[in-house]
Amino acid sequence: MKTDSPLYNLFSIYPSSFFQLAGLPDSAVDRYKFDSIEVSEPAFRIDGVFVPKGEAAGEPIRFCEYQFQLSDGIYRRLFGEIFLYLRHAPDDPDWHATVIFPHRHLQTTDTDAYQMLLMSNQVRRIYLDELDPDRLRLGAAIVQLTVEPERSAPERFQKVMAQAEQEIADISLRQDIMKVLEKLAIYKFPQLSSKELEQMLGLGDIKQTCVYQEAQEEWTRAIAT
Numbered sequence: 001m002k003t004d005s006p007l008y009n010l011f012s013i014y015p016s017s018f019f020q021l022a023g024l025p026d027s028a029v030d031r032y033k034f035d036s037i038e039v040s041e042p043a044f045r046i047d048g049v050f051v052p053k054g055e056a057a058g059e060p061i062r063f064c065e066y067q068f069q070l071s072d073g074i075y076r077r078l079f080g081e082i083f084l085y086l087r088h089a090p091d092d093p094d095w096h097a098t099v100i101f102p103h104r105h106l107q108t109t110d111t112d113a114y115q116m117l118l119m120s121n122q123v124r125r126i127y128l129d130e131l132d133p134d135r136l137r138l139g140a141a142i143v144q145l146t147v148e149p150e151r152s153a154p155e156r157f158q159k160v161m162a163q164a165e166q167e168i169a170d171i172s173l174r175q176d177i178m179k180v181l182e183k184l185a186i187y188k189f190p191q192l193s194s195k196e197l198e199q200m201l202g203l204g205d206i207k208q209t210c211v212y213q214e215a216q217e218e219w220t221r222a223i224a225t
Helices: 004-013 016-021 026-031 074-088 112-119 138-147 153-167 171-188 194-201 210-224
Strands: 032-039 044-052 061-066 095-101 123-127
Touching (some): 004 138, 004 171, 016 095, 026 032, 061 074, 074 112, 171 194
16 A cells, blocks of 8 residues: 555645644644755655744754555664754754554564664654544544554545545645545555445545546556556
8 A cells, every 4th residue: 555645745735634643732733834855965855844934943843754564774764864854954953753653563673773762752653553543633533544444444534534524614625635535545445446435435436536547547657666
């Protein structure tokens, strides 16, 4: 399942989702902008970064990493990227990192060199399957859908979609969130037919949506590579 793209898209269009998941106050959202930052020497891109904006320049930079596959090198890569970014930063900024795992068993054992960082208040690890979906706010609930079991997914997706309809007054934002939910469902359940997806999401002809067509193209490219 490829979830990085729709989740980082969610954080971009609805940054409250990250702050809700990380347990940060609503008041912090307006002080940040979500960005993808390229760093040279060697060149690489950090996909999930919340950068303080305007008068909030003194706030910590917040790095976000979603780790869906087992990787022993996750912390080596993450902290290497963070500190290379800080090396080139114009100031000496404070920073926090949030690492999101679907399940605890995907947690790497390659942590000996990073114990002090992992034990500090600058790094937080979140395990989505250990969160109570009935207690989550909208943004966090959308992210938690990535680990929803197939048997309960239709009900949970419909509940979150109804929650978005009720809570998001901005029509454009609400439509963007619905597109993220559609894409998450398509990535999460590639084995489902279009009819099954339509039933699960309560939609019409999903094959005609741009989201479905884009997801199918991305899925085809992923298989080809």
